Amino acid sequence: MTLPVTRLAAADGPHLHHPPEWPVYQDATIAAVGRLLRQGRSFDYGYGDELAALESEFARYHGRAHALALNSGTAALLAAYFALGVEEGDEVVGPVFTFFATVTPLFLLGAVPVLVDSAPGTGNVDVEQLFAARTERTKALVVTHLWGNPCPMDDIVARARAHGLPLVEDCSHAHGATYQGRKVGSHADIAVFSIGGHKAISGGLGGVLLTDDADLYARACLFANFRHRTDLTIADPAYAPFLDTGLGGNFRISPIAALLALEHLRGLDTMVARRQANMGALIGAIAALPGVRAVPVAAGSSTGAWYDGVVEIGEEAAVDRDRLVRLLRERGLNVRAPATRPLHHYPPFRGAAPDWAPRLARAARRAAQVNSRAFPRAQHLFEHWMRLPVNFLYEEGSTLPERYADAFVDALGGPR
Incomplete structure (x- = not known):
């Protein structure tokens, strides 16, 4: 059942209609x-x-x-x-x-x-x-x-x-x-x-x-x-x-x-079930494509209602992550690269702090010292992950997973 909302729908791409972006309220x-x-x-x-x-x-x-x-x-x-x-x-x-x-x-x-x-x-x-x-x-x-x-x-x-x-x-x-x-x-x-x-x-x-x-x-x-x-x-x-x-x-x-x-x-368990069904269908379909890898979830664990679904776009994919994001967004898909970088890229972790906040400045200088090294696994995932549209996949019986999967096939090639 589609929830009653008062927000306007997010701007749709040229080929794909999305419901209003979460959060919505009854x-x-x-x-x-x-x-x-x-x-x-x-x-x-x-x-x-x-x-x-x-x-x-x-x-x-x-x-x-x-x-x-x-x-x-x-x-x-x-x-x-x-x-x-x-x-x-x-x-x-x-x-x-x-x-x-x-x-x-x-x-x-x-x-x-x-x-x-x-x-x-x-x-x-x-x-x-x-x-x-x-x-x-x-x-x-x-x-x-x-x-x-x-x-x-x-x-x-x-x-x-x-x-x-x-x-x-x-x-x-x-x-x-x-x-x-x-x-x-x-x-x-x-x-x-x-x-x-x-x-x-x-x-x-x-x-x-x-x-x-x-x-x-x-x-x-x-x-x-x-x-x-x-x-x-x-x-x-x-x-x-x-x-x-x-x-x-x-x-x-x-x-x-x-x-x-x-x-x-109060509606969280229902939301979990809907998002699990929709995200499961989408990730299950696109993870079968060359170069698309689902994030492993340990046996006995569940991602609940997700926050973002991510898939890794490997080197064996037909196009790299950034090119794939552009191709899919041109088709109206709400996909993107992760917005948050590994923290060692941000100025406070590199020693930057305002001179009028000496306690903060001392902590930032120390943070720069203890974190002055590479973080290769986090950097690799940041450069290869793609975020999927969890915020639009809250409706029961959504057709978006199938339509997104078709767009991935069009962009990457592979059997429908």
Whole structure:
């Protein structure tokens, strides 16, 4: 069933019609947003029904004790590092191939991201390199389920615990994904989801932090809030002196964003099924063509609702990745190269920082020193991956997979 929407359809190419790009919302949710606005409730300084429902249902869906909604996934990551006690001079080891907000909040704390290369094929962090990069300065580890493809969490969690290192799980690409039957976001000391932009759960802007540790929750909540939210949800008397003022931040999510995200959360399993069917059909068809390789997903794992589907365009393809993207876009397909480069290409990881932010500048200079090496696997995937149109493949019975597959055949050659 096609969902009722109010957004205009994205501009179509010359030969192919697409539905409106995700996120879309049902009419009942749009009406509920209107009621909030008429009530003057465009903000929530307390713990209103929308925020309480989003947090409790998000925690329950992932099997976690505590959920904290914030105004972005980036803010949730910053709160996670703050709650773990990361401070100036500390190092956090994580992947070089991820969206930069996985680690750029560390610069605000004066901490140093230490980057490691990708595992073959998946783009996820190389587990051996993740632990080999530890030093006496390492305060925590972070992993990303890139494009929704789960990392090998059993191995990572066991080794992190053996070394006494807290682990942050960036699940911003991985709504509804599972590893060995468990939802991603249920493994690490702290898990973070973005619920903004084109994510499968989107409130326009928003983020959610998950943890089972009451102290980590309280610290993150005090970092992101002050009265009245803090005194409504933090019970430990040790934090009583800080409930009124918080600890300096204000990263509240709006009730409008919470309400929008709730619709997607409640429909996530349906969305997962639809996207899995559509993406499975598309990737299954085009991966049979010479030079097109699907990203491997471990047995027992699922990519959930995806964030982007990617395929690798190898040297044996009839044309290279960039030429193929141009040919397909000329046919009206919404395909493109990855937008995010491996992080060592970005200025802050090469030592650039404003002179009026000395703590950040010190961290950036140190980051340039520890990351001054090649990351060949991540670079290869960045140069050969093509992103597929997950944001248009949310409809049941979509004909887009077949039509995209036909266009790939036309561009690359091969049997129909």
